[in-house]
Amino acid sequence: MTRIAFLPLSVLLLAACTPAEPPAETQDDAIDLIVPGEYVVTMDEKLTVIEDGAVAVDQGVIIDVGAASDIESRYTARVTLPRDKRVVMPGLVNGHQHAAMTLLRGLADDLALMDWLNNYMFPAEVEFVDAEFVRIGTEVSCWEMVRGGTTTFVDMYYYPDTIAEVIERCGMRALISATVIDQRSPDAEGATDSISNGEGYIDRWQNRHPRITPIFGPHANYTLDAEQLRKTREAAQKHGVAISIHVSESAFETQYAKDKYGKTSIEMLDDIGFFDGPTIAAHVVWPTAAEIPILRDRKVGVIHNPSSNMKLASGVSPVAEMLDAGVRVGLGTDGAASNNDLDMWEEMRLAAFLQKVSRMDPEALPATAVLKMATIGGATAIGLGDQIGSLEVGKRADLIQVAFDDVHHVPTFDVISHLVYVTDEQDVAAVVVDGQLLMRDGEFLTLDTDRIAAEANALAARIQSALAQRNAGTPAGAEEK
Numbered sequence: 001m002t003r004i005a006f007l008p009l010s011v012l013l014l015a016a017c018t019p020a021e022p023p024a025e026t027q028d029d030a031i032d033l034i035v036p037g038e039y040v041v042t043m044d045e046k047l048t049v050i051e052d053g054a055v056a057v058d059q060g061v062i063i064d065v066g067a068a069s070d071i072e073s074r075y076t077a078r079v080t081l082p083r084d085k086r087v088v089m090p091g092l093v094n095g096h097q098h099a100a101m102t103l104l105r106g107l108a109d110d111l112a113l114m115d116w117l118n119n120y121m122f123p124a125e126v127e128f129v130d131a132e133f134v135r136i137g138t139e140v141s142c143w144e145m146v147r148g149g150t151t152t153f154v155d156m157y158y159y160p161d162t163i164a165e166v167i168e169r170c171g172m173r174a175l176i177s178a179t180v181i182d183q184r185s186p187d188a189e190g191a192t193d194s195i196s197n198g199e200g201y202i203d204r205w206q207n208r209h210p211r212i213t214p215i216f217g218p219h220a221n222y223t224l225d226a227e228q229l230r231k232t233r234e235a236a237q238k239h240g241v242a243i244s245i246h247v248s249e250s251a252f253e254t255q256y257a258k259d260k261y262g263k264t265s266i267e268m269l270d271d272i273g274f275f276d277g278p279t280i281a282a283h284v285v286w287p288t289a290a291e292i293p294i295l296r297d298r299k300v301g302v303i304h305n306p307s308s309n310m311k312l313a314s315g316v317s318p319v320a321e322m323l324d325a326g327v328r329v330g331l332g333t334d335g336a337a338s339n340n341d342l343d344m345w346e347e348m349r350l351a352a353f354l355q356k357v358s359r360m361d362p363e364a365l366p367a368t369a370v371l372k373m374a375t376i377g378g379a380t381a382i383g384l385g386d387q388i389g390s391l392e393v394g395k396r397a398d399l400i401q402v403a404f405d406d407v408h409h410v411p412t413f414d415v416i417s418h419l420v421y422v423t424d425e426q427d428v429a430a431v432v433v434d435g436q437l438l439m440r441d442g443e444f445l446t447l448d449t450d451r452i453a454a455e456a457n458a459l460a461a462r463i464q465s466a467l468a469q470r471n472a473g474t475p476a477g478a479e480e481k
């Protein structure tokens, strides 16, 4: 069996590390948390995997990483999680989301991007999305992300203050965009309005909460003109915040930019100085050979969304070429209406498989490269690589425990192979963000599952009845949804 080929990789496992002496003040006092595991997958520079390891956490920070016996002899913790059949790793980073769109999933499927957006999503949003919708939809999203081991995400949706309030309560870490779009949207009348609303939101949330980073989210270069994109960047620069945007997502966008500006999307954005500040570019399915070095040189963080790109038939992003060229590439789910779930394990698998099959090269994107995209690579792409994404002393304590006690994890020849090619969201046993446990043994500690489900169902029933009323007034067969 080819499984045997994984065996030599076990030599990479370090039986024991020799961590530095702990700070004196922690020796007497109990620390907050010890997270042990049969494997600790650190995702540090050397991709160190510690067998029978543990991570010590205090006051939201990783204070030690090493052999479980060393950690447990050095520290007493108020909470110590179980070790048997557990794998500890950094929390997953979902670099592109529209969290509240959980409430629109299943409303319109099996369509191309522009049809789906213009004829279904944008009209449904104007009709149904308000602050209450965003609160409930974001809570559903948080539940699903925490369930699957995502600890940080980048959001782009409406009513960003409401999103930030939900994230503050649920305990996740997020970059939350103020959406800028030049059309009537749920919270603005057009580009000028959405930029000034966005500035107000950023004033209210900048430096307010350590887990919440407000940013701007200009939608795309086909929903904003060059001047509006430039003004959004100016506003972002004025406030010292990053930008998240859809870039080169579809062949339509590339053609649109060529027709309107005589340049492809990334060249056009570079030309107007759009990359003068930190940029998170979602999708990047159609970069030209000349554009890839621009992404690298301008330190643009690219977020690959394989499920969404496949479902909307947007295309296959040249992820392997971008990584080879030194572009920062992370992974995302996109919103739940174009995926239709928020499972980063599935994204990892699809990212790997899509590169392999489209290039007819099984080595195109190996498991380790994909795991990097979902952790430290993604963290770097969104500008948080110095704070999260790997299990290293001094970093914020965003980590998860994956249970390997399901039979589909037996036998485990190579832990990285299992994390990427076998694990699913139901295997996640514990989730810690900033040192706080959000889920333990499958139990949610900051989210009320029953209330969230009841509120989501009640809101969905209102949408359903509004759609039924509207459809009742249209000729039969004229409208499907």
Ligand SMILES: [Zn+2]
Residues within 6 Å of the ligand: 096, 097, 098, 246, 282, 334, 335
């Ligand atoms: Zn998107």
